[in-house]
Amino acid sequence: MVRRKIRTLERASMTERGDSVVVVGVGSRRGVTREEVRAAIECALRDARIDLDCVKIFASSRLKMDEAGIKDAIESFGREIVFLDDETINAHTPPSPSEASRFNLVGVAEPCALALSEEKDLILTKRRYGRVTIAIAR
DSSP states (O other): OOOOOEEEGGGSOHHHHSSSSEEEEEEEOTTOOHHHHHHHHHHHHHHTTOOGGGEEEEEEEGGGTTOHHHHHHHHHTTOOEEEEOHHHHHTSOOSSOOGGGGGTOSOSHHHHHHHHOSSOOEEEEEEEETTEEEEEEO
16 A cells, blocks of 8 residues: 555655755646646646656645545655645745636735745746646745
């Protein structure tokens, strides 16, 4: 049985989140596949000229906790994803407008990346890759 590396914010210690370079925020439409999410992440990292080894952690909204495509894609990279609560997400002001406002969120990809980043600096503002949105912060 494969143990999934998926946690909520409360269970991720600051020490575990503080050792690598960048945080990748992930948003999506419902029902995205593992392949769609993997391709989006790979494209975003390539666009930002960042190696997967530089990714500290992935982050998304708790609204995405049931998205198997997101969880499976992150697991396939051998990484962890943290699902953030609405209050944590809304504490960050993303530069781009978001359709997540219909869920009373300021966004997903950008504020999730910012929330767990050390420098609070977006190095890739949100980009849509098909049905997946990616932002990267350091």
